[in-house]
Amino acid sequence: LGDGRFGIIVADVSGHGAPAAIVMAMIRAVVHTYPGVADDPPALLHYLNRHFRYLWDPAMFATGIYAVLDANRRVLRLSCAGHPAPLLIRGNAVAPVPVESAIALLWNELGDVACVEHAVQSGDRIVFFTDGITDRQAPDETMYEGERLASALASLGTLDPRAIVDRTMAGLDVFARGHEPVDDQTLLVVGIN
Secondary structure (H helix, E strand, O other): EEEEEEEEEEEEEEOHHHHHHHHHHHHHHOOOOOOOOOHHHHHHHHHHHHOOOOHOOOOOOEEEEEEEEEEOEEEEEEEEEEOOOOOOEEEOOEEOOOOEOOEEEEOOOOOOOEEEEEEOOOOOOOEEEEEEHHHEEOOOOEHHHHHHHHHHHHHOOOOHHHHHHHHHHHHHHHHHHOOOOOOOOEEEEOOOO
16 A cells, blocks of 8 residues: 555455355455455445445345554555454463454445554464354364364464464364365464564
8 A cells, every 4th residue: 555554455245156156246345446455444344335325225235344554654454344253363362352243244324334453473374264163173073163263373373474374274174184175265364563
């Protein structure tokens, strides 16, 4: 975004197959049409939601989280629309980044969308993910869930982001023991230098 600022968006469309994939591709395209600099998280989520007013329908929705990382000031500002909160890894401690969520996208007007600001520091890792990670099942239908994800991340916090992604996904596959995922899985790790 310029001036050492980076926009980070993760979204997840409900459902599976071609309809969900098409809507996700459209969301990606609309993010790139945002007028001006996308440095206001609530404004970007409102822009996305209003653009898709013609799709508003309880049968299909999307969750989303948009963050702006100011690397110079070491501040993360974020807003959420029904999406899981990211996790902050600091050393070996893992905790959700507190963020108040608005309703999911593509349902109705979002109303007020909160924007929270968090200080980050060198060595921090911020983990964005979709529920396809935490809802992954083993053959006995046990779900991976957030606690297991946080526990796995706690032992990886000092690694570089790519290694955290690789090891987390490998651990997820070991947990699932060959049981194929039933939902898309997104895992994005942002490292603070």
